[in-house]
Amino acid sequence: MNRTRMTTIIRKEWAELYKNSLVLSTVVFMPLILTALPLVILWASGGFEGSVDVVVSELPPQMVQQCQGLSGAACNQIFIVSQFMLLFMMIPLIIPAAIAPYSIVGEKTQRSLEPLLASPITTTELLLAKNLAAVIPAILATWVSFGIFVVGARLLIHDTLAFNHLFAGRWLIAIFLLAPLLAILSVDLSIMVSSRSNDPRVAQQIASLLVLPVVFLLLGQMLGFLIFNNQVAILFSVVALGIDIVLTYVAVQVFDREAILTRWQ
Amino acid sequence: MAAMIHTDHLTRRFRTKDKTELVAVDNLTIDVQPGEIFGFLGPNGAGKTTTIRLLSCLIAPSSGTATVNGYTVGQQNQAIRQSVGILTETPGMYDRLSAATNLRIFARLYGVADADAQIARYLRLLGLWDRRDDEAGGFSKGMRQKLALARALLHEPPILFLDEPTAGLDPEAAHLVRDFIAELRQQGRTVFLCTHNLDEADRLCDRIAVFKTHLIAVDTPTNLRRKLFSRQVVFHLRAMAPQLVAAVKAHPFVDEVQAIDNKLVVRMHDPELHNPTLIRTLVDAGADIQFVGELRYSLEDVYLQLVQTPSLSA
Ligand SMILES: Nc1ncnc2c1ncn2[C@@H]1O[C@H](COP(=O)(O)OP(=O)(O)OP(=O)(O)O)[C@@H](O)[C@H]1O
Ligand SMILES: [Mg+2]
Numbered sequence: 001m002n003r004t005r006m007t008t009i010i011r012k013e014w015a016e017l018y019k020n021s022l023v024l025s026t027v028v029f030m031p032l033i034l035t036a037l038p039l040v041i042l043w044a045s046g047g048f049e050g051s052v053d054v055v056v057s058e059l060p061p062q063m064v065q066q067c068q069g070l071s072g073a074a075c076n077q078i079f080i081v082s083q084f085m086l087l088f089m090m091i092p093l094i095i096p097a098a099i100a101p102y103s104i105v106g107e108k109t110q111r112s113l114e115p116l117l118a119s120p121i122t123t124t125e126l127l128l129a130k131n132l133a134a135v136i137p138a139i140l141a142t143w144v145s146f147g148i149f150v151v152g153a154r155l156l157i158h159d160t161l162a163f164n165h166l167f168a169g170r171w172l173i174a175i176f177l178l179a180p181l182l183a184i185l186s187v188d189l190s191i192m193v194s195s196r197s198n199d200p201r202v203a204q205q206i207a208s209l210l211v212l213p214v215v216f217l218l219l220g221q222m223l224g225f226l227i228f229n230n231q232v233a234i235l236f237s238v239v240a241l242g243i244d245i246v247l248t249y250v251a252v253q254v255f256d257r258e259a260i261l262t263r264w265q
Numbered sequence: 266m267a268a269m270i271h272t273d274h275l276t277r278r279f280r281t282k283d284k285t286e287l288v289a290v291d292n293l294t295i296d297v298q299p300g301e302i303f304g305f306l307g308p309n310g311a312g313k314t315t316t317i318r319l320l321s322c323l324i325a326p327s328s329g330t331a332t333v334n335g336y337t338v339g340q341q342n343q344a345i346r347q348s349v350g351i352l353t354e355t356p357g358m359y360d361r362l363s364a365a366t367n368l369r370i371f372a373r374l375y376g377v378a379d380a381d382a383q384i385a386r387y388l389r390l391l392g393l394w395d396r397r398d399d400e401a402g403g404f405s406k407g408m409r410q411k412l413a414l415a416r417a418l419l420h421e422p423p424i425l426f427l428d429e430p431t432a433g434l435d436p437e438a439a440h441l442v443r444d445f446i447a448e449l450r451q452q453g454r455t456v457f458l459c460t461h462n463l464d465e466a467d468r469l470c471d472r473i474a475v476f477k478t479h480l481i482a483v484d485t486p487t488n489l490r491r492k493l494f495s496r497q498v499v500f501h502l503r504a505m506a507p508q509l510v511a512a513v514k515a516h517p518f519v520d521e522v523q524a525i526d527n528k529l530v531v532r533m534h535d536p537e538l539h540n541p542t543l544i545r546t547l548v549d550a551g552a553d554i555q556f557v558g559e560l561r562y563s564l565e566d567v568y569l570q571l572v573q574t575p576s577l578s579a
Contacts, residue, residue, distance in 0.1 A: 019361040111357030
């Protein structure tokens with residue numbers, strides 16, 4: 001694999017992305033909103049005065065053990081924070097679904113694919129570069145958002161014990177393992193959907209359906225059906241990895257040069 | 266010298282939407298020599314673009330073989346891609362990026378050593394230097410075509426595939442592109458030129474293949490004319506008389522004689538050999554000859570003849 005050719009494509013994708021204000025604003029503002037939301041709620045809940053017993057009586061039983069030795073306010077905040085973990089997982093799903101359709105449909109509508117495929121770039125390099133061009137911003141946005149969230153939470157959560165919960169295994173697994181895997185899943189699906197569509201908006205909408213499972217999980221968690229602990233984080237990561245492997249295998253099988261030329265245009 | 270492009274029974278079939286098979290290129294066997302401008306002429310849907318795609322390793326042949334620059338299609342594709350430059354039918358650019366950036370992307374993909382110098386050289390050569398920082402999306406059709414030519418040449422390929430390079434250009438832009446193509450031959454490059462423009466093919470090409478799914482004929486423009494039509498000589502006379510027609514007809518080498526007003530149109534195969542005899546005959550029969558000239562067929566006549574009646578190819 002040739003690094004120069006891949007970085008050329010990645011830089012090209014980013015240069016085009018930079019000129020596309022619609023997609024660019026999704027990439028920048030969506031993570032900021034998803035970060036600001038939990039911080040605002042944390043801030044609003046800071047004045048909670050009830051005792052830990054009151055909070056515990058309201059919580060799903062699996063949460064209760066985490067509240068041992070904490071004040072009511074701290075326990076409340078931990079609960080809120082864990083609710084938002086899944087919200088962060090939307091960032092790596094949504095950003096590739098915004099970027100990738102434009103990168104494929106853009107090649108189609110500009111008719112730029114044929115000269116590109118006539119060049120010495122290999123299909124693996126091309127697919128990988130297009131993947132990375134969408135996955136890297138998604139992962140960076142997730143990490144930057146998490147960084148902002150950590151700094152904000154430090155200021156809003158006064159109980160150190162509660163704050164430390166942010167660095168519990170499940171968070172780290174989610175941010176550093178699950179998020180990248182979800183980003184790859186999202187970009188693979190987006191490329192497949194886009195290769196069959198001529199309208200980037202339709203492709204984007206279909207790809208956006210990816211967030212639905214996350215919304216269901218979020219609901220399930222709020223209603224107490226699901227607790228996002230270490231085991232669940234690892235389980236999700238394993239599932240995402242499995243799907244990634246299958247999708248990548250299918251993509252490599254399906255997209256040879258001729259298929260890209262005839263299907264992507 | 267070995268052929269730059271060689272195909273042997275190259276065939277490509279497509280499966281259409283209604284599950285039937287469509288043969289786009291059927292048993293194409295040709296040789297294109299180094300430094301030649303090879304015209305590829307055929308009506309819409311003849312399979313010209315498909316042939317270019319086969320030879321630049323964008324799609325795979327269904328059967329048959331081909332070599333390009335000595336490399337085998339299907340086995341040494343990477344080496345072929347590095348040796349050819351391609352001007353596609355619709356010269357797609359990254360519209361939001363500048364002309365120079367568009368070229369830089371391709372210079373890197375082809376691993377061009379002195380990218381900036383090459384980009385500057387071709388932008389200047391094609392008169393786009395002043396517009397180098399403008400978005401390609403704002404370019405006129407002619408400018409896009411020139412930019413696409415620059416893109417095809419950045420890596421100095423010995424072989425160029427040009428798919429209708431002057432289609433849709435105004436006469437001035439077309440002229441410029443044609444001059445540029447003629448210059449490519451001066452540099453010793455081999456050019457495979459698909460076109461509908463017969464005049465262009467006539468003026469630029471060393472040899473022309475007439476193609477419509479099958480290869481119909483391949484030869485120099487002059488030979489194509491000669492093979493297909495016996496030649497016609499026109500004698501302008503002061504006055505026409507029936508005995509003149511009869512006297513000319515009496516010669517066995519004359520295929521056909523027509524009297525039109527005071528002109529005598531004589532069809533034969535070798536006017537250089539037979540004209541002196543004919544002139545003597547006419548003068549002896551009492552004709553006053555004002556002019557003698559040859560009626561030349563345009564390549565268009567040749568082309569239409571070939572494409573409409575493929576059986577003539579034999
Ligand atoms: N990917 C494809 N799938 C199915 N059929 C195809 C495909 N590509 C080309 N064809 C068919 O092959 C035939 C030849 O097409 P091609 O584009 O090579 O013609 P052409 O000579 O370049 O025509 P034009 O002068 O209009 O550009 C056409 O009938 C076309 O419909
Ligand atoms: Mg064509």
